[in-house]
Amino acid sequence: MTATTKVVRGVTLWRDPAREPCFDVVHHDIEMKNWPGVEGEAGREKLHRHMNNETGAIEIAAQCLADYPDAPWDLRMRLARQCADESRHSDVLLRRLRQMGGQKGEFPVANFEWGVTLMVDDLPGRLAIQNRTFEAGLIDILGTLRKVWRQSGDDTTADVLDGILADEITHVRFANQWIRRMTEEDPSVLLQVAKAVRFLAEANKAMQVDEDAVDAAGTKVQELKLQVEINVEGRLEAEFTEEEVMEVLKKAGFQSILPGRGGAA
């Protein structure tokens, strides 16, 4: 561990970004509180968790802007726009949380995405982890969650998630476009991407828990696993290739960044 890092389950991660004292910042999912469904505190916790994840996404995009002043201007513009989008998402989720009787700091939060992404010291690698993996996963999760909220009768929250989903697709799309472009210009970028993705896989593996593990709310982790549908339409809009979407139905894939192979039209 250094002044800028922390060690969680044997994995060195970037130290947490600043949070207000009202937040209980934890370091692993098992320390979070979670309940199945979206009724009452289960719903508020999901919004609270999502709000903190969106905040982390602002922070990651902002840190990329600060760390890579020589990145192509058009890419910096995309990152700047992403900062604004993620800020709106945090804001709208905070407001919805309050409307539902919740408040900041009501539940523990964790900053795993920040911790992993900031350990990577090149921009293609960060885009591969944050935008092309975490946010692409969010395309699937939001596609599923908005249905869950709507089925529960909460159209307001479902509509909020629908709006966020549209923005997230654009974030994944620009990362796909730029990684492809950078790889075509310099094939060694592919090594940076591969290294970043390998690090993420190792971190994910280290964070896995036993089947009978329970979280801080006493809920069995297995019970919490949401049946997430792969959002094929959303992923194609985000310019994953059809091959990649097929692959992600089995596992996450990165084929389109190989020069001369990928590329949706």
Added chain:
Amino acid sequence: MITTVRERADCVATFRGVSVFLMETLARWVPTTPELEAKILMGRHIWEFAQHADQFGRRTHELRAALHFTRAPVPDYAKALDTLVSATATGDRIDGFYDVILLDVASRYRSYLEETDTMVDEPSVRILERVLTDIDRMRREREAMQAERPDLPRGPKQWLDALRRTVAGVPDFVDYREGRN
């Protein structure tokens, strides 16, 4: 008076440099500012300054300089900007950014509008008019955030006054290129 294309390019390139600086300052502060409402405000405004920098950068090319030609402001002004960046408390950051530097930058944009030929240089004028409208809105959004978080401590008056005096002591922040027009 600003009369030549080269002078205009230098001014607009400096406006771009300052806009990029303001964007990067907010970007640097977002992860290290604890208060969520302040983080959200900064995150939204990063995009505003990026758009300003982009418009200024396209205009420099029209003014016979490179696309996204960028000039740093004169050293004394750059020093004031560095003082702002070094702020660590949220109140210092917000007040220094919105009440001192952004106000000062806006007044310099207005001065440019008074000094340039508004017909010959109409594209620059239109950009600056839009940017000034954005700055007014950003300052209103900052006030709204402050109203939502009245508990946020304000920046120390002495520090803010010193920062104000430093920028006021720089009559023109454009570092003009040497050579013929």
